[in-house]
Amino acid sequence: MKRGFLNNKKGPKTTTLDVKPIPAENIEDIDFQLSETCRTYSKNPCIIEADYRNTQASEASHFLYIPQKDASIVFLDHLHNILKISRWDIWKKPAPAPAPDPPFFLEKSSGKGIKMVAKRPISKGELIALERPLVVSRTDVAIAEDQGTTGIFYRAALSGLSTAARRTIMSLHNAFGPEQESILGTLLTNYQTVVIPDAPQTEYSGLFPILCRANHDCSPNTNFFFNPKSFTGQFHAIRHIPKDEEITVLYCELAASREERRAELLEHYKFLCECKTCSLAPGLSRQSDARRRAIGDLIPLMHQGIYAEGMSIARIHELLDWASDEGLYAMYGEILVYGYGLAAKLGDRDNAHRFSQMARTAFEILDGADSPRLH
Numbered sequence: 001m002k003r004g005f006l007n008n009k010k011g012p013k014t015t016t017l018d019v020k021p022i023p024a025e026n027i028e029d030i031d032f033q034l035s036e037t038c039r040t041y042s043k044n045p046c047i048i049e050a051d052y053r054n055t056q057a058s059e060a061s062h063f064l065y066i067p068q069k070d071a072s073i074v075f076l077d078h079l080h081n082i083l084k085i086s087r088w089d090i091w092k093k094p095a096p097a098p099a100p101d102p103p104f105f106l107e108k109s110s111g112k113g114i115k116m117v118a119k120r121p122i123s124k125g126e127l128i129a130l131e132r133p134l135v136v137s138r139t140d141v142a143i144a145e146d147q148g149t150t151g152i153f154y155r156a157a158l159s160g161l162s163t164a165a166r167r168t169i170m171s172l173h174n175a176f177g178p179e180q181e182s183i184l185g186t187l188l189t190n191y192q193t194v195v196i197p198d199a200p201q202t203e204y205s206g207l208f209p210i211l212c213r214a215n216h217d218c219s220p221n222t223n224f225f226f227n228p229k230s231f232t233g234q235f236h237a238i239r240h241i242p243k244d245e246e247i248t249v250l251y252c253e254l255a256a257s258r259e260e261r262r263a264e265l266l267e268h269y270k271f272l273c274e275c276k277t278c279s280l281a282p283g284l285s286r287q288s289d290a291r292r293r294a295i296g297d298l299i300p301l302m303h304q305g306i307y308a309e310g311m312s313i314a315r316i317h318e319l320l321d322w323a324s325d326e327g328l329y330a331m332y333g334e335i336l337v338y339g340y341g342l343a344a345k346l347g348d349r350d351n352a353h354r355f356s357q358m359a360r361t362a363f364e365i366l367d368g369a370d371s372p373r374l375h
């Protein structure tokens with residue numbers, strides 16, 4: 001099979017947006033092609049078995065290429081999921097178009113690489129950007145031991161994308177440097193979470209070539225939401241963003257202390273966070289840590305619907321205030337749901353109604369009208 005076998009005439013979506021294209025260097029040095037262990041499973045849909053030597057057929061990795069108008073998508077998954085994904089009706093419809101005049105631009109910053117900046121004031125809840133991924137991979141994708149560190153697997157996976165798409169991918173930041181094979185390093189640096197409707201319990205990662213340019217902040221102004229209905233990654237403003245402010249998202253658990261957040265960011269993204277929250281004076285930093293830890297301690301209880309002794313409506317209000325002060329808007333929504341459950345359990349109809357209304361508003365701001373948490 002020839003290289004770039006789904007080659008498109010048009011370039012990647014980046015060219016249509018108000019962003020400066022950043023050409024990748026040395027892409028010609030990378031030999032993107034199917035490896036000797038690959039074999040074609042089917043031509044239409046285009047499915048490639050990644051490694052025919054894999055005897056565990058049900059767990060064998062396959063590549064599925066979905067042609068799109070501007071750039072195709074490659075899925076890396078087990079065959080049974082790949083077959084389901086290939087049959088989705090969504091591929092028969094045109095991909096959602098990016099806004100003709102997005103409210104942001106990309107810019108080189110000093111110290112943080114490229115950043116996303118508001119071109120005009122952005123309202124709370126506004127959709128900032130939306131795009132389909134170029135790569136979607138189950139997080140525990142099976143790779144043969146002799147291929148793991150060599151890059152053969154990922155060079156084969158990307159070989160069916162257009163040269164322009166590959167160039168876009170290879171232009172992205174690789175936080176790992178020589179310690180990691182370059183394609184895998186680039187994917188790991190830029191992946192965001194994707195939910196596959198046919199396999200909601202499996203963890204998937206997606207590469208969104210524009211959204212991944214947003215940097216981290218421990219009190220971010222934007223929420224990343226993966227919308228399975230349109231199969232798009234979306235950014236929604238979670239507070240008013242003034243013109244020229246950087247658009248930021250979260251890369252780590254925010255309901256944790258400064259030390260814990262910084263350690264996680266250093267391990268997975270190789271930078272020391274110097275955001276406003278991480279730069280607070282010692283007294284304020286201790287207060288912020290205590291509040292975030294208190295919210296973090298609630299997470300397992302929230303997930304299991306457990307109301308610990310002493311939990312009261314007053315405590316819910318205190319935690320909501322802290323989440324709001326700390327800029328933890330996603331947690332704010334979760335606490336409202338927890339508060340609703342507590343109020344309902346206590347027979348407090350007024351607070352149950354109030355918390356439920358407030359939670360709906362919060363989720364609509366975080367995810368937009370398609371939020372599964374609204375239904």
Ligand SMILES: C[S@@+](CC[C@H](N)C(=O)[O-])C[C@H]1O[C@@H](n2cnc3c(N)ncnc32)[C@H](O)[C@@H]1O
Pocket residue numbers: 111112113114115172173175189190212213214215216217269270271272273274275
């Ligand atoms: C997904 S990329 C974000 C876009 C990246 N700035 C670029 O140039 O393409 C993640 C990388 O951006 C940088 N980064 C993100 N947030 C940062 C922050 N708050 N402070 C310093 N560097 C940051 C780190 O190098 C990190 O590994």
